Amino acid sequence: MSISRKLFIVGAATCFSAASAWSQTYPTRSISLIVPFAAGGPTDVVARTLSVPLSRALGQTVVVENKTGAGGTLAAAQVARAAPDGYTFLIHHNGMATAPALYRKLTYNALTDFEYVSQVVDVPMTLVARKDLPAKTLPELLVYLKAQGDKVNLAHAGLGAVSHLCGMVFRQSVGVELTTVPYQGTGPAMAALLGGQVDLMCDQTTQTVPQIKAGSLRFYGVTTAQRIKALPDAPTLAEQGLKGFEVMVWHGVYAPKGTPKEATEKFNAALRLALKDPTVVARMAELGAEIVPDAKLTPEGLRGWLKQETDRWGPVIKSAGVYAD
Numbered sequence: 001m002s003i004s005r006k007l008f009i010v011g012a013a014t015c016f017s018a019a020s021a022w023s024q025t026y027p028t029r030s031i032s033l034i035v036p037f038a039a040g041g042p043t044d045v046v047a048r049t050l051s052v053p054l055s056r057a058l059g060q061t062v063v064v065e066n067k068t069g070a071g072g073t074l075a076a077a078q079v080a081r082a083a084p085d086g087y088t089f090l091i092h093h094n095g096m097a098t099a100p101a102l103y104r105k106l107t108y109n110a111l112t113d114f115e116y117v118s119q120v121v122d123v124p125m126t127l128v129a130r131k132d133l134p135a136k137t138l139p140e141l142l143v144y145l146k147a148q149g150d151k152v153n154l155a156h157a158g159l160g161a162v163s164h165l166c167g168m169v170f171r172q173s174v175g176v177e178l179t180t181v182p183y184q185g186t187g188p189a190m191a192a193l194l195g196g197q198v199d200l201m202c203d204q205t206t207q208t209v210p211q212i213k214a215g216s217l218r219f220y221g222v223t224t225a226q227r228i229k230a231l232p233d234a235p236t237l238a239e240q241g242l243k244g245f246e247v248m249v250w251h252g253v254y255a256p257k258g259t260p261k262e263a264t265e266k267f268n269a270a271l272r273l274a275l276k277d278p279t280v281v282a283r284m285a286e287l288g289a290e291i292v293p294d295a296k297l298t299p300e301g302l303r304g305w306l307k308q309e310t311d312r313w314g315p316v317i318k319s320a321g322v323y324a325d
């Protein structure tokens, strides 16, 4: 055997043992889980609900960090640039698939600049309003919106946020004007809605169910094709006449490109355990979030779905001519 071949084999063996030693001790310090929206909002609720069992499974604290702005794209850009050392992960939603069509100057490519860990939960949305809005039902709301024109405010979490997309789908399907008001997440937007500073919002059940049950908001229906268990008596918007109205929020976990496979695999295994934790299962069910089936709890499941959603939304958004710089 030539010397150079021998050296290659020794080198490869050294690398392999260093990698396996690394993977045996990983993680040795806390891990950041970046949330692209404000604390207290729906994405944050999912991240914080999971962070406790994730920390238990990984043997190190999973610290939830909120990096807000530009409809979630600042957080995705930060994670794309972060050191691929297994200590930074991102939890994001549909925005990963919609931002490429909405933002002309994205500094990352959602389909190539990440490692894909897993899908997490699917979450329906609800159409809600401030409690003292005169319209009590969806038909009353439609009459009210037509009469008010663009005087009615729709709160959302920025261009590319699902609250914005859902609001735009609603506006289009009922043919009304609305003035949109962006926030750093629907956590602060919900505070404004409860305080009566804005009128209307589309938001995930992970935040709205407790408020709907407490009667703190007007509630017009859920955005899914079928009724949901968390709000069994609530009609869908589609069954009330908004034909084909369907918006479902999906969440995925990502890591910077080049993160060692051992790290993404450990995080994936921890996530699977966390999603079977009885406290998590009960909490997610209570908030209307559906834990995805095992086949989607995989890197391939997330990557394939992201591609499918990017292909689906890109042309729709581009033809609507909505852009951000």
Ligand code: ASP
Pocket (backbone or CB within 6 Å): 037, 038, 041, 042, 043, 044, 156, 157, 160, 161, 162, 163, 164, 184, 185, 186, 187, 203, 204
């Ligand atoms: N619900 C938000 C959205 O509209 C995000 C959040 O605050 O979690 O995208």
